[in-house]
Structures are given as C-alpha cells and as structure tokens.
Amino acid sequence: MSSVSPTEGLSSQLQLHPGYSRVFEPGHLTFGFIAPLESYPDSPGPTLQDHVAMAQKADEAGFAAIWLRDVPFWDPNFGDVGQILDPMIYAGYLAAVTRQITIGTAGIVLPLRDPLIVAKQATSVDQLLGGRFIMGVATGDxxxxxxxxxxxxxxxxxxxxxxxxxxxxxTEQSWPRRSTEFYGQLDGAIDLVPKPVGPRIPTIVIGQSGQSLEWIGENADGILSYISNPALVAQVTERWRIACGVNGYKPYGYGTLFDLDRDPNCPVQPGRVLRAGRNALIELWKRQEELGVGHVALHFKPQRRHAAEVVDELGEYVLPHFPTRTSPLHPPHGSASR
Structure with a gap:
C-alpha cells in the first residue's frame, strides 16, 4: 500500500487557510467533536446546559474542530436531534466565544436548503470566524x-x-453567470456579498451524498465519512486514495459514536460505538494515521461519563501524541485579546 501523499496535491490556498490547515495536514491525524459536546445516551437531544463552557474547553485544550449537524426536525425513527440549534446560526454564535478551534458543518443538507442562502450564510459565518470555517455538505439521511x-x-x-x-x-466569483437545473439563473447583474475571508471556503462532503468517490475526489476538498468498524479503515482509505487519483492528496476523515472507558487499558470493544480505554485508542489511532486518516470526529451521545471529564482526559493523554497544528495565520493561543 502506498504511503500518504505529500502536500503537492493540496493547493496553497488550503495550506494557508486557518480553519482547514488546523484540521487537515498530510500525514497527520487531528481530533474534533461532533456537537453537542454532551453525553446524552438516554435522550434524543441534549440539555445544552454547558455548551459554551464545553466549546471553550475544547478550544483551550487544543482540539482541531467542532462539527455542527443539520437536523431540522425530530424524527423518532432516528432518535437523535443533534445539537438542536441551526448549524449556521450556532456557528456564528461560536465565533464569538472561541478563539482558535475550527467550526465546521457536518453537514448542511443541500437539497433541503436554497443554495444562494447557504452561500450567504457560509460567507457571513466565515467572516465572523476570521476564516476558521469549513463547510461540510450532505444530502441527509x-x-x-x-x-x-x-x-x-x-x-x-x-x-x-x-x-x-x-x-x-x-462564493468564488464576482458578478457570476450560471444556469442551474433545479435553482435559479445568474446573468452577471448581481454579486454575492460578503465574499469569504480567503480565496474560497473549504468544502468537504459528509458521507457520500449519493456521489461516487471519484466525483468527491475531483470536486470537494475532502471527505468525512462514518465508520463503525475500525478494521475497515485500511480498505476505505485505499479506495479514497485511488479515487482522488490525479487530484493528489485530499484528506479523509471519519465520525464515530464514542465512549471512553475509565480503564485506560480497556481494549477496543466490537460494535457501532468506538468504546475503549485511552491506551488502546492511542495505538489504534497511530495505526490509522499511518493508513492516511486525517481527522477523527468524536460523537459523545453514547458516552457514559461526563463529557467535560472525557475532554480533559483526551487533552491530557491523547492529544500529545497527535498535536493540533497552529495555523500560520493565527497567533498561538493566549497571545491575542478577544
């Protein structure tokens, strides 16, 4: 199997993008959390009681990202309403209470939203975050x-x-012209404002959204999928590497339900929840890093411990093995005032 490709396939725009470069760096694994940052194993939704403090804790501990889901309704067949709050509005709020951590969406359900309004929301959030935004998009499940x-x-x-x-x-062109199949027409007479902080907003696909891996590899800036069986990671990352082909390096990450065991030596347990002690997880994630996994997003819903306690343990014992990069466009934590 081939090793992880170098940065030659990664555009200079993205290498310098403050949000994207914090989360995705070739050959390096980072960690984030799927909101809400709260344990709620017996409820369809969280209390959001300490959501600001938890976001700040993850930020200050040095984690790479917080991912916000797009769940407009409670469907009892799914039993989970995400972080309840609309992801774009919540991202704007988190811009005011965090300093370094990337805020991403995982993901905006494009077929259910007007794309021009999504573009306006995305560039607005990107401006409020100073470029700490990644837009993950999906078709919903x-x-x-x-x-x-x-x-x-x-x-x-x-x-x-x-x-x-x-x-x-x-978002990338001024006074654009474009005809669409399902939406409207642009004839160059109007221009979207604001534009992104940088040349463009990094956009990744969540899951596969009904597309081939080849389409995603050609059009998106990466993929964040879901894996319930760690044994499949080698197969999946190899398929992704082949799909990207001539497009060079594009990051692969995954989200997973997560439960950190109190016993640091507890082995990885089989099942759809990634359940283990920290020592087994460190070894698992080191192997996955070698296989080309660029980011892991942890979802606390099934967590049996308080989320704050888990974030502290991961920050103290796990992050030193997988340090988050400090963006060249952002000063080290604590060196700038809010």
Missing amino acids: RPTEYPAFGIDFDSRAARFRDAFALIRTV
Whole structure:
C-alpha cells in the first residue's frame, strides 16, 4: 500500500487557510467533536446546559474542530436531534466565544436548503470566524424530511451536485453567470456579498451524498465519512486514495459514536460505538494515521461519563501524541485579546 501523499496535491490556498490547515495536514491525524459536546445516551437531544463552557474547553485544550449537524426536525425513527440549534446560526454564535478551534458543518443538507442562502450564510459565518470555517455538505439521511419541504427524495443526488456547483460559483466569483437545473439563473447583474475571508471556503462532503468517490475526489476538498468498524479503515482509505487519483492528496476523515472507558487499558470493544480505554485508542489511532486518516470526529451521545471529564482526559493523554497544528495565520493561543 502506498504511503500518504505529500502536500503537492493540496493547493496553497488550503495550506494557508486557518480553519482547514488546523484540521487537515498530510500525514497527520487531528481530533474534533461532533456537537453537542454532551453525553446524552438516554435522550434524543441534549440539555445544552454547558455548551459554551464545553466549546471553550475544547478550544483551550487544543482540539482541531467542532462539527455542527443539520437536523431540522425530530424524527423518532432516528432518535437523535443533534445539537438542536441551526448549524449556521450556532456557528456564528461560536465565533464569538472561541478563539482558535475550527467550526465546521457536518453537514448542511443541500437539497433541503436554497443554495444562494447557504452561500450567504457560509460567507457571513466565515467572516465572523476570521476564516476558521469549513463547510461540510450532505444530502441527509432522513427521507421523512423531504416531503415536508416539498422535494422529491429521489432527486437529492442531482440537486446536491447542482447546489454544490452554484455555491462554489457565487462564493468564488464576482458578478457570476450560471444556469442551474433545479435553482435559479445568474446573468452577471448581481454579486454575492460578503465574499469569504480567503480565496474560497473549504468544502468537504459528509458521507457520500449519493456521489461516487471519484466525483468527491475531483470536486470537494475532502471527505468525512462514518465508520463503525475500525478494521475497515485500511480498505476505505485505499479506495479514497485511488479515487482522488490525479487530484493528489485530499484528506479523509471519519465520525464515530464514542465512549471512553475509565480503564485506560480497556481494549477496543466490537460494535457501532468506538468504546475503549485511552491506551488502546492511542495505538489504534497511530495505526490509522499511518493508513492516511486525517481527522477523527468524536460523537459523545453514547458516552457514559461526563463529557467535560472525557475532554480533559483526551487533552491530557491523547492529544500529545497527535498535536493540533497552529495555523500560520493565527497567533498561538493566549497571545491575542478577544
């Protein structure tokens, strides 16, 4: 198997992007959290009681990212409503209470949202965060939501591609022209404001969103998938490397339900929840880093311990093995006033 590709496939725009470069660096594994940063194993949603303090704790500990999900409704068939709050509004709020950590979406359900409004929200959030924003996009996994929006579920993959291209166009071009299949037409007479802090907003695909890996490798800036079986990581990262092909290095990451055992030597337990003690996890993640995993996003819903206690343990014992890069565009923590 080939080793991780060097940065030659990564554009200079992204190497210098404060949010993206903190999360994704070739050959290096980073960690983030899927909001809410709270344990709620017996409830469909969190209390959000300490959500500001928890975001600041993750920021100050040196974690790479907080990921916000797009769940407009509570569907009892799924039993999870994410962080409850709208991801774009919440991202703007987190911009005011955090300093270094990247805020990402995982992911905005493009077929259910107007792409021009998503573009406006994304560039606004990016400005508020000073470039600490990554936009993750998806088609969603809840068919019951589509009738509520009057949208055909079977058209979601095509709508996703159409919206994806339109967002890239209006956020990266001035006075753009574009015709779309499912949305409107741009004739160069109007221009979206604001534009991103940098040349563009890094955009990654969450899951596969009905697309081939080759399409994602060609059009997106990376992928964040879901893996329930660590044994599959080698196979998945190799498929991703092949799919990226001539496009060079593009990062692969995954999200997982997570439960940190109190016994530091507890081995990895089988099942859809990544459950183990810290020592087994360190060894697991070192192997995955060698396989090309660039980011792991931990989801606390099934966690049996208080999330603050888990963040402290991970920060003290795990992060030293996988230090988060300090962006060249951001000063070290504590050197700038809020």
